[in-house]
Amino acid sequence: MQDPAKRVKVLHMENITKRFPGVTALNQVNFDVMEGEVVALIGENGAGKSTLMKVLGGVHHPDEGTITASGSPAVIRSVADADSLGVGFVHQELNVLDNLDVGANVFLGREPHRFGLINRRKIKADTQPFLDTLGLDVSPDTPLSKLSIGQQQMVEIAKALSKEAKIIIMDEPTSSLTLSETERLLKVIGDLSEQGIAVIYISHRLGEVTQCAHRVVALRDGKNAGELKSGEINHDAMVSLMVGRDLKRTPLTSSDHETVPRRLVVSNLRTALYPECQSSFEISGGEILGMAGLVGAGRSELAQATFGVDPALSGSVSVDGITIKRGAARQSIKAGIYLAPEDRKLTGLVLEFDITQNVSLADLWNHSSRIGLIDRYAERKVAEQQIERLKIKTPSASTAAITLSGGNQQKVVLGKWLSMKPKVIIFDEPTRGIDVGAKAEIYKLMRELARNGVAIWMISSDMEEVLGISDRIVVMHEGQITGELQRDEFGEEPIMHLAVGNSKTEAN
Numbered sequence: 174m175q176d177p178a179k180r181v182k183v184l185h186m187e188n189i190t191k192r193f194p195g196v197t198a199l200n201q202v203n204f205d206v207m208e209g210e211v212v213a214l215i216g217e218n219g220a221g222k223s224t225l226m227k228v229l230g231g232v233h234h235p236d237e238g239t240i241t242a243s244g245s246p247a248v249i250r251s252v253a254d255a256d257s258l259g260v261g262f263v264h265q266e267l268n269v270l271d272n273l274d275v276g277a278n279v280f281l282g283r284e285p286h287r288f289g290l291i292n293r294r295k296i297k298a299d300t301q302p303f304l305d306t307l308g309l310d311v312s313p314d315t316p317l318s319k320l321s322i323g324q325q326q327m328v329e330i331a332k333a334l335s336k337e338a339k340i341i342i343m344d345e346p347t348s349s350l351t352l353s354e355t356e357r358l359l360k361v362i363g364d365l366s367e368q369g370i371a372v373i374y375i376s377h378r379l380g381e382v383t384q385c386a387h388r389v390v391a392l393r394d395g396k397n398a399g400e401l402k403s404g405e406i407n408h409d410a411m412v413s414l415m416v417g418r419d420l421k422r423t424p425l426t427s428s429d430h431e432t433v434p435r436r437l438v439v440s441n442l443r444t445a446l447y448p449e450c451q452s453s454f455e456i457s458g459g460e461i462l463g464m465a466g467l468v469g470a471g472r473s474e475l476a477q478a479t480f481g482v483d484p485a486l487s488g489s490v491s492v493d494g495i496t497i498k499r500g501a502a503r504q505s506i507k508a509g510i511y512l513a514p515e516d517r518k519l520t521g522l523v524l525e526f527d528i529t530q531n532v533s534l535a536d537l538w539n540h541s542s543r544i545g546l547i548d549r550y551a552e553r554k555v556a557e558q559q560i561e562r563l564k565i566k567t568p569s570a571s572t573a574a575i576t577l578s579g580g581n582q583q584k585v586v587l588g589k590w591l592s593m594k595p596k597v598i599i600f601d602e603p604t605r606g607i608d609v610g611a612k613a614e615i616y617k618l619m620r621e622l623a624r625n626g627v628a629i630w631m632i633s634s635d636m637e638e639v640l641g642i643s644d645r646i647v648v649m650h651e652g653q654i655t656g657e658l659q660r661d662e663f664g665e666e667p668i669m670h671l672a673v674g675n676s677k678t679e680a681n
């Protein structure tokens with residue numbers, strides 16, 4: 174990056190206010206970005222980060238406020254307006270079309286023509302240099318569906334570069350990336366900055382923010398909550414800006430309490446993704462089993478087969494000694510196994526429903542009165558308890574899930590399962606997109622559930638989380654359980670060692 178004193182301001186947002194029905198998402202927010210600067214935008218779930226960036230990206234129109242881009246007043250009425258001002262957006266939910274190839278995505282809507290036809294050869298030639306810059310080792314005619322999420326994200330960045338973006342917004346870019354893809358992305362951010370391109374980086378992973386940001390801007394309840402300059406950026410300083418107080422770090426290790434042995438027993442289970450592999454393991458009631466592994470290791474598939482949404486090819490699952498019929502999720506729920514899935518949009522949440530309906534969805538028979546009517550009052554009470562307990566930021570329990578911020582949607586999914594009386598809960602990436610305060614809250618709840626005898630199976634790609642709250646860790650690699658670690662063996666290195674397919678003995 175060049176001498177900071179000589180850099181120019183590429184963006185100035187002043188007194189931006191944005192209201193939605195019942196919520197002031199942004200209240201007189203100011204936000205500046207310098208050329209080549211990496212600015213992290215942090216804040217709790219629902220603080221207004223995505224909304225501020227959608228205003229800049231032309232998705233939302235502010236009710237008040239002004240925007241100045243490279244010194245001139247800017248009116249951003251549409252995504253096209255943002256494009257022409259040099260604002261590129263890598264969204265929280267990816268925006269690429271996976272039935273097209275890489276080049277077609279990069280030049281979507283701006284395809285070069287020759288003799289009235291799309292000039293594919295030119296697209297290919299023009300795309301290649303951007304892929305080289307980003308170190309993305311795929312051909313421009315690879316279909317997007319063949320790429321990992323990390324690679325698809327690089328395609329979105331290539332698209333922004335091809336439009337000569339001066340500012341690239343990344344909204345939680347690493348939440349679905351593997352460790353090495355995350356490293357790669359952070360490196361790319363550094364390179365972009367060197368070239369004078371500014372990056373606005375939104376993340377709940379404060380370690381990454383510390384690694385890449387030149388400056389941190391915090392929002393709290395839709396307002397500016399302070400800034401940190403490069404020498405001041407550290408975990409505790411960020412947390413106190415976001416939550417407005419210091420968070421106590423509670424020790425989360427298990428305490429001595431009664432356990433129920435063999436509460437969940439999975440034997441020789443085979444999934445369609447890795448039909449040649451069989452998995453067997455047990456979890457006691459009272460225990461939190463962490464399951465680590467690289468993205469694609471088959472952990473979610475194993476969880477889905479255990480729960481029964483995906484039929485297992487063979488093998489068996491039992492709860493408290495009672496075998497559950499394969500492929501029968503309904504029976505699993507009756508037996509007390511619940512799955513809080515990874516992709517909340519697909520299986521966790523009905524976006525059009527309000528919070529009350531979502532929380533009570535899987536538990537309708539508990540809220541039904543004897544004559545079969547749903548007890549709306551009881552249903553709402555339960556939803557309100559969960560809103561309180563998980564600090565879900567919403568105007569009311571009858572707000573539609575679709576209008577909630579990403580992290581708050583995740584909390585609704587958790588609320589749904591916590592409102593029931595589980596014996597076994599499978600959490601698949603439970604805190605993806607969740608802010609620090611709520612994370613701590615969720616860990617406390619998990620521990621509380623365990624203390625009440627629940628067997629907890631937690632799949633997570635967040636290393637800190639796996640190490641911090643598991644009682645025991647199982648690691649998977651390409652469909653196979655490669656090893657198990659007891660507390661005294663915990664460490665980042667042994668996990669990575671097993672996650673890339675080595676066995677435990679090879680370590681010594």
Ligand SMILES: Nc1ncnc2c1ncn2[C@@H]1O[C@H](COP(=O)(O)OP(=O)(O)OP(=O)(O)O)[C@@H](O)[C@H]1O
Nearest residue numbers: 193198218219220221222223224576577578579580
């Ligand atoms: N389209 C919408 N309609 C109504 N309310 C909305 C809409 N989009 C956002 N909101 C509300 O605006 C507030 C800010 O949401 P925003 O998505 O900006 O939060 P965020 O800081 O990005 O949170 P997260 O970390 O969870 O992604 C929230 O209260 C949210 O419910």
Ligand SMILES: [Mg+2]
Nearest residue numbers: 222223578579
């Ligand atoms: Mg957001």
